[in-house]
Amino acid sequence: MKRAILVPSITITTLVILLLPDALFADPRAQTINFRCGNILEHNTTIFASNFVANMENISDQVRTSGFGIAVTGSGPDANYGLAQCFGDLSLVDCVLCSSQARSVLPQCYPWTSGTIYLDGCFMRSDNYSFFEEYTGPNDHIVCGNITRDNSAFQESARQAISEAVSAAPNNNGYARARVAVSGTANESAYVLANCWRTLSASSCRACLENASASMLGCLPSSEGRALNTGCFMRYSNIDFLNPIPRNGNSRGRVMVIGLAVASAASVLIIGAVIGVYIWRQRIIQKKRKGSSDVKKLVKTLHDSSLNFKYATLEKATGSFDEANKLGHGGFGAVYKGVLQDGREIAVKRLFFNNKNRAGDFYNEVNIISSVDHKNLVRLLGGYMAPEYLAHGQLTEKADVYSFGVLLLEIVTGRENNRSKTTEYSDSLVTTAWKHFQRRTVEELFDPNLMLHNYHNINIKNEILRVVHIGLLCTQESPSLRPFMSKALEMLVNGEQLPEPTRPPFIDENTMELYDTSENTLSPLEHENVASVAGISHSIFFPR
Template sequence: MEDQGSHMAGSPYRLPHRRLMDTAPAASASEPGHSRSNGMHIMVSILVVVIACTLLYCVYCWRWRKRNAVRRAQIESLRPLSNSDLPLMDLSSIHAATNNFSKENKLGEGGFGPVYKGVLGEGAEIAVKRLSARSRQGAAEFRNEVELIAKLQHRNLVRLLGCCVEKDEKMLIYEYLPNRSLDAFLFDTRKSAQLAWKMRQSIILGIARGILYLHEDSCLKVIHRDLKASNVLLDNKMNPKISDFGMAKIFEGEGNEVNTGHVVGTYGYMAPEYAMEGVFSVKSDVFSFGVLVLEILSGQRNGAMYLQAHQQTLIQDAWKFWNEDRAAELMDASLAGSYSRDEAWRCFHVGLLCVQENPDLRPTMSNVVLMLISDQMQMPAPAEPPLFARLKKVSVSEFSLAMKTETTKTQSVNDVSITMIEPR
C-alpha cells in the first residue's frame, strides 16, 4: 500500500488525469441532449416553412381555379348565343387582320376599350372593339351588347359581324364605317363645313328612325341610355348608324319606366329625371335625341364648356332664342345661311319638344318622325327645358367614377378639376 501510495504521489500525471476523468463523463453526457435540442428547432422551422408554403400554394391554386371557373362560365354562357345567333371568330384571324392590334390600326377608345381597324383575308374591312382589362365595363356589358345587337337589324344601327371569346379576350367585330363618328365632324371647325344642311337633316331623320326601331318596331323594346354624337357612326355615304349598346336595357312587360340605383350615360345628354332620380324610360332616349338635334343644328356641344362660355346650357339658349324669334343666331356658322328655314325651324322645334323637363310632355319617337317628315303636322309650343343653377368643382377621379365623361380633346387627365353642372 505504501509502495502504491508513494508511486501515485510520485507521479506528476496521476492527479490531472483523474480530474480529467472525473469531468469527462459529465461533458459527454450533455452533448447528445444539446444536439437533439438544436436538431428539433431546425426540424420545427423547416416544418413551419413547408406548411406555410403549402398553404400559400393551395390558396393560389384555389384562386386560380376560381378565376378560371368564372371565365369558363362566362365563355360558356356566351357560346350558345354566339353559335346560334352570331359567328364566333378565332383570335388568330383577328390578330392577323389588325396586325396584332398595332397603333397604326387603332381608331379610338371608349368606355368598353380600344377599337381597331382590321382587314380580313378576303379583303373585307372590319372594326374590332376590344374589351380593355381596365374597362369599367365587363362580361355583363359585353354579353348585353352581343345579345341585343345580334337580334336588332336596321339600316340606322351599326351591324355586328361576330364576336371573339378566347383566352382572356372579349371582342366584338363590327362593319367598318370609314367616316367614324358624328362628333368628329360636328365639333371640328375644319370638318363641320362638310356637313351641308341636307346632310344634317338626313342624319337627324336617320337617328330618329333608328331610335324608333329600338323603341317600337323591333322584336324587343330597347332603351339605348347612351345616345350621343360619338355613338352615331357614319358610313361612306354619311348615313348615320347608332352604336354602343353596352348600356342599353330591354323593357319587359307593359312597364313604361324603371327606377335604377345605378345611373350610367354621358352628362349633357341625360334626362333630368334619370340623372337626379335614376328613373329611365323611352322618354329618356327622347331627351338625348333632342339634345343631339340641337347640337347638329348649332355645331356646338351641350356641356360644361358651353355653360362656362355662355352662362347657361345649349338647350336653355336654344329655348331662349326660339322664344325671342332669334333661332338663326344659334345655327352653325359653317352653314353660312345655306339651309331651308322651314326645314331647319321644324328640326329646331322638334328638338325643343324633346328636351322638355316633364317627360310626359315629350313626344314619342313615332311622333318625332312624323313631325320631321311632315310640314303639315301641327306642333305644340315647347315648354322650358330643365334649368341648371350653379357650377361645382370636383376632382377628375370623382367625375370619372360618377359617370362616363364626354370624349373631347379639350379635357385633360392632368387637370386639377373639371366643372360639372348641378341641377337647381
C-alpha cells in the first residue's frame, strides 16, 4: 500500500509546490543579530513567569495573522508587556518562523524582568513596564560588517538609498525598502530596509530612523551595516537581502492549474482509500482465521496435558455455576468458587469466547505460563493466576506485598519457596509457616545458620518471631487484609502489637485428584451453539 500511494503522493506534492507563491520560498532571516537581558530581577518569579507565558501565547496568535503582536498581562511589578514584529518584506509564513525562533530564545532571560532580541527578519521584546512608544534609548547601537568597500561610488549609493528609506517609511506604516545602483558597475547596487514598530507615531518613527541612519552611516566603508534602535531597525548591504515582492501572474491559467491539481489529488485520495479498505478487510479476515486456529490449539493443549476435569465434576462443585458462588468476572469469563467431593476448595473460570480472536490471547497466556520454571514462579498445573487477578481480572499493589512476605519467610527459614518439576509435591514455605504458627512451633523453622543457641537474649528470638508474623500478614489470602508496604516496613521497625494473620491462599496438593479426560469432556468446537466453552481450566494457587 505504501508503494501504491508513494508515486501519486509525490505527484501531488510537486503540483502543490509549483503552485506556492514566490514569497513562500523567501528567506525568513531568522539569524540572531543581538540578544540582551535586563538587570532587574523579577518581583515574584511564579506570577511573572505565568504572565510571561500567557503574554507570549497571545502575541504569537496575533503574529500568525498580521505579522505583529502586542499584549499586556498582569499588573504592578509582576506585569508583562510584550511586542513582536516582523519586517515588512517577510511573508506570514516566514514571519511565523522568525518570531518562533525569537520566542524560543527570549525565555533565557528568566529570572530577569526584561529581554530584547533582534533577528534579521523580526524583533521581539518583553519587559515589566510599557515601552511601546519609546523610540530611542541607551541600548541603541550598530552592527557593522567585516568586509570593507573602498569604492566611493558604493558609499554614495548607500547614503542615497538610506536617505530614501528614511523619507518614505514614516508615511508607509513605518516600512520602506530602497535600491540604488552603483555607478560605474554592471549590476551592483546598495540595498536598504527601514522599519519602525507599529506602536510609534509617524513623527516618532521619523525621529527613530533619522537617529538610526546617522549611526549606521558610521559603518561605511563596510559593505554592510545595521542599526538596532529601541523603536526601529535599519540595514544596508551590497547584497540583495530583501525578499521579492510576490508577482500576480496569469490568474486564469493559475486557476486552471489549481483545478487540475485538486482533481488529481481527489482521485489519488479515492484510490488510496479503496486500497486501504481492501487491505484492512484482508487483515480482519486473517485475524478471524488465526483466532479459530488458536481455539483448536487451546483445546489440544489442554487435552494433551491432561489439564481437564470432567464437566460434570466442575458443574457439581460449583452448584451448576450458581450465581451465589460467583467470585467475579475477569477478562475471559466469570470465576466461581467450588468445593470438590474431598472438601478441597477450588476456583473455576468459565470461559466465554464469543469472539474467536480472544481465544488467541488466552492461548498465548496459557502457552507462556506453562513453559515457565523459575524459583519465584509456580508451575502451571491447571492454570495459575494470583487470587486477586483471577477474581477481578487485574493485579493490585497488594500482589507485591505478598511477594515481600514470602521474602521475609525465606530469610528467616533459609528455605526457598519454590518447587521444580523433578521434586515431589510438598507443602510450600508459606503453608508450612502457617501450620507452625498455628501450632506455636515457629522456632522449628529458624535457619540453623542463625546459631541462636549462641545468644541468650530472648529479645532476638522474639524479633525473629515477629518477622515471621509480619510475613504471614503479608501473605494472607485476601489482598484487602494485607498491610500496605509502608505499613509492613513500619511494623518491622516499631514494636506495635500485631494483629492475628488469617490463612494464606494454599491447597494441599498431595490430596489432589488425578485428572480424567475420558468422560464427557466438552469441547468448544463440538458445541458451537453453547455460549460458554466448557474446556474449563482448574486453577490451583500457591504462594510465590
